[in-house]
Amino acid sequence: MAISNRLLGKKNVNGRPHIEAVSPAAALPGGEVRILGHGLRPPELRRPRVRVGDIEAPVVVSADDFVIARVPYGAASGPVVVSTNGHSSNAQQIKVAALIAENLHPVTNPAVDLEGNIFVTFSGSRGQKVPVSIFKIETNYDVKPFLTELMNATAIAFDRTGQMYVSSRFDGTVYRVAPNGTMSSYAEGMGVATGIAFDREENLYVGDRSGTVFKIARDRQIFVFATLEPSVSAYHLALGPKGDLFVTGPTNCGFDSVYKIDPHGAVSTYYRGLGRPQGLAFDREGHLYVAASLGGQRGIIKITPHGQASLAVAGSGLVGLAFAPGRSAILASNNAVHHMAWDIAGQALIDPS
Secondary structure, rough: OOHHHHOOOOOOOOOOOEEEEEEEEEEEEOOOOEEEEEOOOOOHHOEEEEOOEEEEEEEEEEEOOEEEEOOOOOOOOOOEEEEEEEEEEEEEEEOOOOOEOOEEEOOOOOOOOOOOOOOEOOOOOOOOOOOOOOEOOOOOOOOEEOOOOOOOEEEEEOOOOEEEEEEEOOEEEEEEEOOOOOOHHHHHHOOOOEEEOOOHHHHHHHHOOOEEEEEOOOOOOOOEEEEEOOOOOOOOEOOOOOEEEEEEEEOOOOEEEEEOOOOOEEEEEEEEEOOOOOOOOEEEEOEEEEEEEEEEEEEEEEEEEOOOOEEEEOOEEEEEEEEEOEEEEEEEEEEEEEEEOOOOOOOOOOOOO
């Protein structure tokens, strides 16, 4: 019995595969990308060969008009090429994030200071005392211990002057941390304090994952700003371009929301349908990027101001991101930090005005 045209795919007239697009066009090593085109599978249902630069990539699924391949470890940004029957396709470029630090334990976004240094936590399990709570990754990517005495360091934020603040989900306190690593209590009694973010008036918002978002005024008065569904892990906070606060908090439902809280504390659903959404950040065009899964694909999800969502960066284990100078992004997984050159400018993390 002959194999149907549907299984064999469209006929490859000249025997040469052709790539039309790689989606998404950015990935971490280990992330799965979809290569779209035609003539991508050899006859007799054999698998094609896929290379990212000079390194062969494992093929997960192949058909005539698409191939799903896993970006190999050791690959760098460069061309993707599909080969079948001794013929190679045209090349399509892909951005691959480069590892800059590992053996860490971030649970949300990394943070970038005014000089471009990266700060990332080793948060540990609840109640675990770790040797180093926060590491500093300098602009030359040297990794140095920065803070040692904080239990369960969770989220990091900088105010307008570049002063660092860190939340602890262990004792519900937000600490102010000096450049030499000396810390002092800034606000206490925040429940299971997780995500933190400043607004343009320098009010500090703190997400207690048990169901409350607190607002701490500049004079340190504390208000209940909004209440949300409790999260099984953490609240993650980011200020939007119009002054609204955006919050994610994974639950057990697997079909979670990004919430928008206006300056008066009114809560609305900005987007619904993400799996385990975590750290989030905005670009200068008002697009929101969230570490989450969408339709079973894990990575960084881009949500437009009109509510359209798509996978922007493929990669498993991602917990957050931060935009860095020079149109680049710092991507944090649950045990490492990567840098990726990206033609996207982030919303200013610290407003200099």
